[in-house]
Amino acid sequence: MCKNNQNMKLYIGIVIIPLLIFTAVYMTYLDRAASLSLKKKSEWVGSVHHEYLDKVLKETKNNLEILALSGSSLQNDKEKSKDLLARAKSTDPRYAGMFLLDRKGYSIAGTNDMFLHMPLMDGSDIRTSIITRKPIISEKRMDGKGTFSYFTISSPILNERNNVTGFLLAQVRIDYMENVMAILTPDYKVEVVNKQRFSILRVNHENNGDINEGKWITIPADEVSWSIRVKMPPKKESMDYRSVMIGTVFGLIVTHIIFLTIKYLLLRREAKKQTQLFEAQKIEVIGTLAASTAHEIKNPLTGIKGLMQLLQEKYTDGDDQFYFSVIMKEIERINNIVSEFLVLGKPIAQKLDVLDIRQVVTDLQPILESEAKLYNCQMAVHLPDEPIMVRCSSHQMKQVVLNVAKNGFEAMPDRGKLSIKITAESKRAVITITDTGFGISQEGLKNVFQPFYSSKQSGTGLGLYVCRRILSQFQGSIELSSKKGSGTQAVIQLPLANAG
Template sequence: MGRERTRRWLYILLVIVPCLIGSVWIVRWQDEQLQRQQLEETRMFANIHRNDLDRFLAETTARLETLALVISKHTDIKENIHDVMKQMEKQDVRFERISFFSESTSPAMQLAEAIKQPMFTDDKTATIVTPIIDEQTKRAIGFLVATLRTDYMKQRMEIIYPQASFRLYDEKGNELFSANNLRASEETVVVHLNQAPWLIEANVPPVANKQRVQAALPYVFTFIVAVHMIWLFIQYWLLKRRTMMERMETEAQKLELVGTLAASTAHEIRNPLAGIKGFIQLLSEKHKDTESQLYFSVIQNEITRINDIVNEFLILGKPTVQKFETCDLNDIVLSIHPIIESQAHLHNVVYSLQCARVPLPIRCYKDHLKQVVLNLAKNAIEAMSSGGQLTISLAKQDGWALLHVSDTGSGIPKHVKDKLFQPFVTSKQTGTGLGLVVCKRIVDMHEGAIDIHSIENKGTTITVRLPLRQEVG
């Protein structure tokens, strides 16, 4: 129940909360992207409207200047000027009204007369004042005042981009007209015309909620899926780790149980075993015939084998208090060198020993380490049934003493590699499966480590690492 509650809280903290925070962030980020896109789009269409209005005003101004030039050259037209302007209003949709003034009646006319160019008035209307200049006197003989159709310009704006609101202002900030009166937004775009002292102000349209959802939904969905995949990976990792810990705990309990049982049983076996061994020796001295001696030798060998197994059982039990001393690992291996050499010679194995060139002082119990080396050497020799090469080498690496035991035997099968240090697991027909377990137990007692590298049909290398201590005085 507690584990399930913890898992539920972890799911909330590692999945639900990040999904909520991430989704909000994605929506805000996507909203900013859409708003920026709307801004750029509005600026683009504002420039389009400016170019369109500039072209519209340039054509209109050119038309009025042409009419003014014709009137200045043909004075007889003045009598019918009003008819000409009426006809022009009907033919050209850009003009709402065109008037003729013979004298200057406004500041705009005075300025147009002074600069001899068309001028835009500032009376809140889209009006152009065009002077009629006499070619001989270079003075204004009249003025054409044309009021433009703002509804025509407004209609063009609304057709091109109906999503945004546009307003046209004169140089004094008077609004000439507005197009697409939509809901106002906080962001605006302003562009200035080239043909007139006017400016276009455009409101950037706000992003619709539906548009937000449609844009953010794929990213939110992808983010949620990614977070859940990470959660599943974490769950898998935790489950794998928990399984491994439970397996290690089970193995430790199994080893402890086996060790306790083995130690208690071994003590009980050794007492009668000693008596049997003594009586066999007495019988062997009494019966000297060849057949009896053969039987006695077989019994003695089997008793010796039982005694070795009992010793291994004792080490599997709870470690007894041992007196550790500082010894050179080179000397420990050299002391059992003749035993290993004789065994190798007996099994047609080439044996070589390479001691370190420097002392390897370690805090240890010598007899236990001798048993480790003998067990590893024995396993290596038994793995080379048809002969081979056994190499034991010693070296110093940083703060460690290294013992390498290498053989060219059959190697360790794949199905056994992962269970090497479990009791009673062996690939030998006559093995007990306790040799490597005992070796690891002894190495662990000495705060060391044991590693095995094996390739089938090529050989095995076992490395034992032991921490170095102060050199022997």
């Protein structure tokens, strides 16, 4: 039950919560992307209508300015001016009417008699046109007697002295422009407003209630102080739910992959812990057995060894001496094996002393040279001139060096060479022991420090394990490097006693 709860918590923490966060973030991203897309489309719609509106205004002003060049002569001939205005109106269906006005803005002649003798320009527009001598566009929507709506564009007529003597005025049909704009963008609501924000024309508006609803994009016109407003469509019409589903499925796959990966790593860690626990229990059981029996074995073994020495002194025959020597070697081997088991069964921490690591090797040198002669090998020792002080136990360090060296001798059955070198590197003392033996396989290197692993038929598999355990007390380490058939190098490192 507890494990199921842990799995459920892990699943919620790695899959459910990240998936919800990912989905929320992804939907926010899609929402913003949709808003940006709508904004860009609305801006494009606005640019289309902006271009169309400015084109109509610019073309109308140009036409009026051209007609105004002959306006002074036409003011004296109303029939001729009426004919010219009629022809100008017929060239463009956007014009509801064209008129000749006097200096006060009253129509003198035109294409629509119902506007004759009426004021068609505001006083402010007249004053502005007289001052600037440029065409003027009206700032409001006007009603043409209930038949059509329009706005006006007027251009001043100048005499030889460059004074304003009258005006030419064109009525631009709003309904015609609204129809054209509706054809250009049938799916968008568009409105053109003046600087007081009064509507000039509207496109695709069913009623007046939706004018201020929703979001609008505003683009100013170039030829007049008007603005083109485009209403952005609702987001729900553009939300890509297919992308949301694809993103959610993708997030589900990714989170499950992460969940399974973490679950696999946790299982591996748990298995490793179980293996380590099993090894620790095994060592503990063996240690307990060793602690309870080692002394019982060593006591009679000491007595047997003493008696054998007495017999060896009493019987001096050559054959007897040979048998005694074999028995003594076997007793010594039993004693060494029991000593290694004692290391497992009790704490091996001893009083640490500051000593010169060179002295450890110097003390061992006679024994190592004897072992070298026994195995018919050469041996070289390289010691520095300056002392290298470390904090350790002399007896245990001798055990480590002797154990590693004996492994090297045993790996060189035919005239090999063992070298021992001591150096000081980066606040650490380094003892390098190198042999030219048959080496260790890569698989063997992975296991040499495991208890009870041995490549020798008569080995206990505890030698290197004990060495590493001893060195760990001194904050030291031992590492092996080897290649099959090319010898082995053991590197022992200890912190210097004076290293901060």
